[in-house]
Amino acid sequence: MARKIAAGNWKMNGVEADLVQVDALAEAVAAASCDVLLCPPATLIAPMAARAGLMDLYVGGQSCHAAASGAHTGDISAGMLADAGATHVIVGHSERRADHGETNEDVAAQVTAAIDAGLIAIICVGETEAERDAEVTLNVVASQLAGSIPTGALPAHIVVAYEPVWAIGTGRTPTLEQIAEVHDHIRSELAARRGGAANDIPLLYGGSVKPGNAVEIFAVSNVDGALVGGASLKASDFGGIIAALSAA
Numbered sequence: 001m002a003r004k005i006a007a008g009n010w011k012m013n014g015v016e017a018d019l020v021q022v023d024a025l026a027e028a029v030a031a032a033s034c035d036v037l038l039c040p041p042a043t044l045i046a047p048m049a050a051r052a053g054l055m056d057l058y059v060g061g062q063s064c065h066a067a068a069s070g071a072h073t074g075d076i077s078a079g080m081l082a083d084a085g086a087t088h089v090i091v092g093h094s095e096r097r098a099d100h101g102e103t104n105e106d107v108a109a110q111v112t113a114a115i116d117a118g119l120i121a122i123i124c125v126g127e128t129e130a131e132r133d134a135e136v137t138l139n140v141v142a143s144q145l146a147g148s149i150p151t152g153a154l155p156a157h158i159v160v161a162y163e164p165v166w167a168i169g170t171g172r173t174p175t176l177e178q179i180a181e182v183h184d185h186i187r188s189e190l191a192a193r194r195g196g197a198a199n200d201i202p203l204l205y206g207g208s209v210k211p212g213n214a215v216e217i218f219a220v221s222n223v224d225g226a227l228v229g230g231a232s233l234k235a236s237d238f239g240g241i242i243a244a245l246s247a248a
Protein backbone atom coordinates (compact mmCIF):
# COMPACT_ATOMS: atom_id res chain seq x y z
CA MET A 1 0.00 0.00 0.00
CA ALA A 2 1.30 3.44 -0.92
CA ARG A 3 1.62 6.18 1.65
CA LYS A 4 -1.03 8.89 1.53
CA ILE A 5 0.31 12.38 0.83
CA ALA A 6 -1.30 15.83 0.90
CA ALA A 7 1.17 18.03 -0.95
CA GLY A 8 0.91 21.76 -1.55
CA ASN A 9 2.69 23.57 -4.37
CA TRP A 10 2.85 27.30 -3.66
CA LYS A 11 4.35 27.94 -7.13
CA MET A 12 5.71 31.53 -7.40
CA ASN A 13 3.58 32.77 -4.51
CA GLY A 14 4.45 33.70 -0.98
CA VAL A 15 6.77 35.91 1.03
CA GLU A 16 8.04 35.47 4.57
CA ALA A 17 4.86 36.98 6.06
CA ASP A 18 2.84 34.15 4.51
CA LEU A 19 4.58 31.64 6.75
CA VAL A 20 1.85 32.37 9.31
CA GLN A 21 -0.09 29.85 7.21
CA VAL A 22 2.28 27.17 8.52
CA ASP A 23 1.37 27.96 12.14
CA ALA A 24 -2.29 27.91 11.16
CA LEU A 25 -1.85 24.38 9.78
CA ALA A 26 -0.55 22.97 13.06
CA GLU A 27 -3.82 21.44 14.20
CA ALA A 28 -4.61 19.87 10.83
CA VAL A 29 -1.11 18.41 10.61
CA ALA A 30 -1.23 17.06 14.16
CA ALA A 31 -4.54 15.32 13.42
CA ALA A 32 -3.45 14.00 10.01
CA SER A 33 -3.01 10.32 9.23
CA CYS A 34 -1.22 11.16 5.98
CA ASP A 35 2.08 12.81 5.10
CA VAL A 36 1.75 16.58 4.69
CA LEU A 37 4.16 18.44 2.43
CA LEU A 38 4.45 22.08 1.38
CA CYS A 39 6.63 23.18 -1.53
CA PRO A 40 7.15 26.95 -1.27
CA PRO A 41 9.40 29.09 -3.48
CA ALA A 42 13.08 28.27 -2.84
CA THR A 43 13.53 31.47 -0.80
CA LEU A 44 11.07 30.16 1.80
CA ILE A 45 12.30 26.58 2.17
CA ALA A 46 14.70 27.24 5.05
CA PRO A 47 12.41 29.58 7.01
CA MET A 48 9.43 27.28 6.43
CA ALA A 49 11.41 24.26 7.64
CA ALA A 50 12.43 26.25 10.72
CA ARG A 51 8.83 27.35 11.26
CA ALA A 52 7.61 23.78 10.94
CA GLY A 53 9.79 23.05 13.97
CA LEU A 54 8.49 19.96 15.68
CA MET A 55 5.40 19.77 13.44
CA ASP A 56 5.18 16.70 11.24
CA LEU A 57 5.33 18.82 8.10
CA TYR A 58 7.65 18.06 5.21
CA VAL A 59 9.06 20.88 3.07
CA GLY A 60 10.00 20.49 -0.59
CA GLY A 61 11.37 22.29 -3.61
CA GLN A 62 9.49 22.92 -6.87
CA SER A 63 12.27 21.99 -9.29
CA CYS A 64 15.97 21.17 -9.31
CA HIS A 65 18.80 21.16 -11.83
CA ALA A 66 20.25 17.84 -12.94
CA ALA A 67 23.78 18.92 -12.05
CA ALA A 68 25.11 19.09 -8.50
CA SER A 69 26.76 22.49 -8.98
CA GLY A 70 28.34 24.65 -11.65
CA ALA A 71 27.75 27.43 -14.15
CA HIS A 72 23.92 27.39 -14.27
CA THR A 73 22.85 30.92 -13.40
CA GLY A 74 19.49 31.09 -11.69
CA ASP A 75 19.22 27.36 -11.11
CA ILE A 76 19.23 25.41 -7.87
CA SER A 77 20.57 21.93 -7.24
CA ALA A 78 18.89 19.10 -5.39
CA GLY A 79 21.68 19.16 -2.83
CA MET A 80 21.01 22.85 -2.15
CA LEU A 81 17.32 22.10 -1.55
CA ALA A 82 18.27 19.35 0.88
CA ASP A 83 20.75 21.69 2.58
CA ALA A 84 17.93 24.23 3.08
CA GLY A 85 15.76 21.61 4.77
CA ALA A 86 13.81 20.07 1.89
CA THR A 87 12.97 16.36 1.88
CA HIS A 88 11.09 16.30 -1.44
CA VAL A 89 11.19 18.04 -4.80
CA ILE A 90 8.57 18.39 -7.54
CA VAL A 91 10.01 17.62 -10.99
CA GLY A 92 8.52 17.85 -14.45
CA HIS A 93 5.59 20.08 -13.50
CA SER A 94 3.74 21.09 -16.67
CA GLU A 95 4.60 24.73 -15.95
CA ARG A 96 8.32 23.82 -16.02
CA ARG A 97 7.83 21.72 -19.14
CA ALA A 98 6.01 24.65 -20.84
CA ASP A 99 7.92 27.67 -19.48
CA HIS A 100 11.40 26.15 -19.53
CA GLY A 101 11.11 23.56 -22.28
CA GLU A 102 11.91 20.68 -19.94
CA THR A 103 11.76 17.33 -21.72
CA ASN A 104 11.20 13.85 -20.31
CA GLU A 105 14.98 13.32 -20.54
CA ASP A 106 15.61 16.48 -18.50
CA VAL A 107 13.08 15.34 -15.93
CA ALA A 108 14.65 11.88 -15.64
CA ALA A 109 18.05 13.47 -15.02
CA GLN A 110 16.52 15.71 -12.35
CA VAL A 111 14.94 12.69 -10.67
CA THR A 112 18.33 10.99 -10.53
CA ALA A 113 19.89 14.15 -9.06
CA ALA A 114 17.10 14.43 -6.50
CA ILE A 115 17.49 10.82 -5.37
CA ASP A 116 21.28 11.19 -5.22
CA ALA A 117 20.74 14.16 -2.89
CA GLY A 118 18.46 12.09 -0.65
CA LEU A 119 15.21 13.74 -1.78
CA ILE A 120 11.93 12.11 -2.78
CA ALA A 121 11.05 13.14 -6.34
CA ILE A 122 7.44 13.96 -7.16
CA ILE A 123 7.24 13.36 -10.91
CA CYS A 124 4.42 15.18 -12.72
CA VAL A 125 2.66 13.92 -15.83
CA GLY A 126 -0.54 14.94 -17.56
CA GLU A 127 -2.17 15.67 -20.88
CA THR A 128 -3.13 18.98 -22.47
CA GLU A 129 -6.73 19.67 -23.37
CA ALA A 130 -5.97 19.05 -27.06
CA GLU A 131 -4.49 15.67 -26.18
CA ARG A 132 -7.55 14.72 -24.13
CA ASP A 133 -9.83 15.80 -26.97
CA ALA A 134 -7.75 13.69 -29.36
CA GLU A 135 -8.23 10.71 -26.98
CA VAL A 136 -4.50 10.14 -26.55
CA THR A 137 -4.38 10.84 -22.79
CA LEU A 138 -3.33 7.34 -21.76
CA ASN A 139 -0.57 7.20 -24.40
CA VAL A 140 0.73 10.64 -23.44
CA VAL A 141 0.85 9.77 -19.76
CA ALA A 142 2.48 6.39 -20.44
CA SER A 143 5.21 7.93 -22.56
CA GLN A 144 5.86 10.67 -19.98
CA LEU A 145 6.19 7.98 -17.32
CA ALA A 146 8.50 5.86 -19.45
CA GLY A 147 10.70 8.84 -20.29
CA SER A 148 10.72 10.70 -16.98
CA ILE A 149 11.42 7.92 -14.48
CA PRO A 150 14.99 6.61 -14.49
CA THR A 151 15.03 2.81 -14.52
CA GLY A 152 17.13 2.65 -11.37
CA ALA A 153 14.76 4.75 -9.24
CA LEU A 154 13.44 2.78 -6.29
CA PRO A 155 9.71 3.04 -5.48
CA ALA A 156 10.53 4.46 -2.03
CA HIS A 157 12.18 7.45 -3.68
CA ILE A 158 9.46 8.48 -6.11
CA VAL A 159 5.90 9.75 -6.17
CA VAL A 160 3.87 10.26 -9.36
CA ALA A 161 1.45 13.18 -9.71
CA TYR A 162 -1.17 13.09 -12.46
CA GLU A 163 -2.00 16.69 -13.31
CA PRO A 164 -4.11 17.27 -16.42
CA VAL A 165 -2.77 20.58 -17.76
CA TRP A 166 -6.28 21.88 -18.51
CA ALA A 167 -7.39 21.29 -14.90
CA ILE A 168 -4.60 23.37 -13.33
CA GLY A 169 -5.86 26.65 -11.93
CA THR A 170 -9.05 26.49 -13.97
CA GLY A 171 -11.61 25.18 -11.49
CA ARG A 172 -12.27 22.34 -13.93
CA THR A 173 -11.52 18.73 -13.06
CA PRO A 174 -11.82 15.46 -14.95
CA THR A 175 -14.76 13.26 -14.02
CA LEU A 176 -14.10 10.74 -11.28
CA GLU A 177 -14.21 8.02 -13.96
CA GLN A 178 -11.54 9.83 -15.97
CA ILE A 179 -9.31 10.20 -12.91
CA ALA A 180 -9.77 6.49 -12.11
CA GLU A 181 -8.96 5.50 -15.69
CA VAL A 182 -5.68 7.42 -15.72
CA HIS A 183 -4.61 6.42 -12.20
CA ASP A 184 -5.34 2.74 -12.89
CA HIS A 185 -3.33 3.06 -16.10
CA ILE A 186 -0.39 4.68 -14.28
CA ARG A 187 -0.45 1.89 -11.68
CA SER A 188 -0.42 -0.81 -14.34
CA GLU A 189 2.32 0.93 -16.36
CA LEU A 190 4.46 1.12 -13.23
CA ALA A 191 3.67 -2.50 -12.38
CA ALA A 192 4.73 -3.62 -15.84
CA ARG A 193 8.20 -2.25 -15.12
CA ARG A 194 8.54 -2.80 -11.40
CA GLY A 195 6.12 -5.57 -10.49
CA GLY A 196 4.44 -5.55 -7.08
CA ALA A 197 6.76 -2.82 -5.78
CA ALA A 198 4.80 -0.38 -7.96
CA ASN A 199 1.98 -0.59 -5.43
CA ASP A 200 4.21 1.32 -2.99
CA ILE A 201 4.51 4.38 -5.25
CA PRO A 202 2.02 7.06 -4.14
CA LEU A 203 -0.10 8.39 -7.03
CA LEU A 204 -1.33 11.94 -6.46
CA TYR A 205 -4.03 13.74 -8.41
CA GLY A 206 -3.50 17.46 -9.07
CA GLY A 207 -5.61 20.13 -10.76
CA SER A 208 -8.23 22.31 -9.04
CA VAL A 209 -8.41 20.20 -5.87
CA LYS A 210 -10.42 22.08 -3.23
CA PRO A 211 -11.93 21.12 0.14
CA GLY A 212 -15.27 20.78 -1.67
CA ASN A 213 -14.17 18.11 -4.15
CA ALA A 214 -11.41 16.42 -2.15
CA VAL A 215 -13.59 13.77 -0.49
CA GLU A 216 -14.89 12.38 -3.77
CA ILE A 217 -11.49 12.53 -5.48
CA PHE A 218 -9.79 10.68 -2.59
CA ALA A 219 -12.37 7.90 -2.89
CA VAL A 220 -11.22 7.16 -6.46
CA SER A 221 -9.24 3.99 -7.08
CA ASN A 222 -5.45 4.41 -6.98
CA VAL A 223 -5.62 8.00 -5.76
CA ASP A 224 -3.24 8.20 -2.79
CA GLY A 225 -3.42 11.94 -2.28
CA ALA A 226 -3.22 15.28 -4.02
CA LEU A 227 -0.79 17.86 -5.32
CA VAL A 228 -2.61 21.09 -4.56
CA GLY A 229 -1.83 24.52 -6.01
CA GLY A 230 -4.08 27.47 -5.19
CA ALA A 231 -5.88 25.82 -2.28
CA SER A 232 -2.57 25.10 -0.51
CA LEU A 233 -1.92 28.82 0.00
CA LYS A 234 -4.59 29.15 2.69
CA ALA A 235 -4.34 26.98 5.79
CA SER A 236 -8.13 26.74 6.11
CA ASP A 237 -8.47 25.28 2.59
CA PHE A 238 -5.40 23.04 2.76
CA GLY A 239 -6.43 21.89 6.23
CA GLY A 240 -9.77 20.74 4.81
CA ILE A 241 -7.97 18.76 2.12
CA ILE A 242 -5.63 17.17 4.70
CA ALA A 243 -8.66 16.18 6.80
CA ALA A 244 -10.42 14.70 3.75
CA LEU A 245 -7.38 12.59 2.89
CA SER A 246 -6.93 11.47 6.49
CA ALA A 247 -10.54 10.28 6.53
CA ALA A 248 -10.34 8.51 3.14
Ligand SMILES: O=C(CO)COP(=O)(O)O
Pocket residue numbers: 009093163167168169170171206207208209227228229230231
Ligand atom coordinates in the same frame (compact mmCIF):
# COMPACT_ATOMS: atom_id res chain seq x y z
O1 LIG B 1 -0.48 22.61 -10.57
C1 LIG B 1 -1.02 22.26 -9.54
C2 LIG B 1 -0.24 21.71 -8.41
O2 LIG B 1 1.07 21.42 -8.79
C3 LIG B 1 -2.48 22.39 -9.35
O3 LIG B 1 -2.79 23.73 -9.21
P1 LIG B 1 -4.30 24.17 -8.76
O4 LIG B 1 -4.63 23.33 -7.54
O5 LIG B 1 -4.16 25.63 -8.45
O6 LIG B 1 -5.17 23.84 -9.91
